[in-house]
Amino acid sequence: MIDRSLAQDEFNMNRQIGAQISGKTHNKQLEYYLGMFNGNNRNESANGDTRHMYIARLSWSNPGGYGKGIGEQEADVAWSEKPLYHVSAAISFDDASDLEFTLRDGNRVSSDDVDRTHLVGEYGFKYKGFSSNAEVYWSKAHDIGGKDIANSGFFVQGGYFIIPHRFEVAGRYSYVDYDEQLKDDALQEVALGLNWYFERHHNNKLQFNYVNVDERIPGADVNDKFYRMQYQIAF
Known part of the structure; x- marks a missing residue:
């Protein structure tokens, strides 16, 4: 697909300045990451305090x-x-963490000093032209107006090469549940992708995506449709 899913955008923590160690063991089956970052948004080099963002990740593969x-x-x-x-x-x-959002009661909340926890689980699979991957997210902002506010989401995606190495059809479904964090109850996305590979790699390809986004608001629904085409060449 050309762009990331709505769920990935919602739970993305952006790039930050920091330090990370990573490695692979057990015949490259076990992959690990440990990192500490300044906790600010991207393009902000100064930290200004002693608080940071900490991450840990494990992956097991074939x-x-x-x-x-x-x-x-x-x-x-x-x-x-x-x-x-x-x-x-x-x-x-x-x-x-920096947060800014609207509660269901209409009150606007903005803070640059919030403790926030993220959890992510994912899988990926490939075999003879078929591919599938999915991610599930959970996030909690601690002590916002005296209570914790959590949201969750996921996406699942699959694709298959109808013409081996050349023509792929792909689809994706993504969903975000804002719980009590936003008065917008939820977002969902349905996407279809058609991809033509001029060579047997990702460096030279033409992509087309159709994306339908439904925003559920109490008492109404807002629906948007997007059409995207992209030619990619990398060297």
Whole structure:
């Protein structure tokens, strides 16, 4: 797909300045990450305090590893002769998160000093032109107006090469439940993708996406449709 899912955008923590260690063991089956970051938004180099964001991530994959970076290449353009898979989980804690949102009662809340916890679980699978991946998210902002506010979401995506190495059809469903955080009750997305690969890799391809986004508001629904086309060449 051309763009990330709505759920990925909602729970994304952006790039931040920090330090991270990572590695692979057990014939590249076990992959681990540990990191500490300044906790600010991207493009902010100064920290200004001693509070940070901490992350930990573990991933288990097939012998020899899932491939070039988990999550970097979703489609099975190489037409894998053996099943490739990974199951991963991550947790983060940010003790100075920036938040701004509207509660269901209409009150606006904005703070740059909120403790926030994220949990993520995901899987990926590839085999003979078929690919599937999914992620589930949960996030809690602690002590907002005297209570904790949580939201959750997920996406599931799949694709198959009708013409091996060349033409792929893909689809995705994404959902975000804002719980009590927003007066917008939920967001859901349905997307269809058509991808043509000029070579047997991701560096030269043409993509088309149709995306339908439904925003559920108490008493009404807002529906938007998007059409996107992208040609990608990388070298």
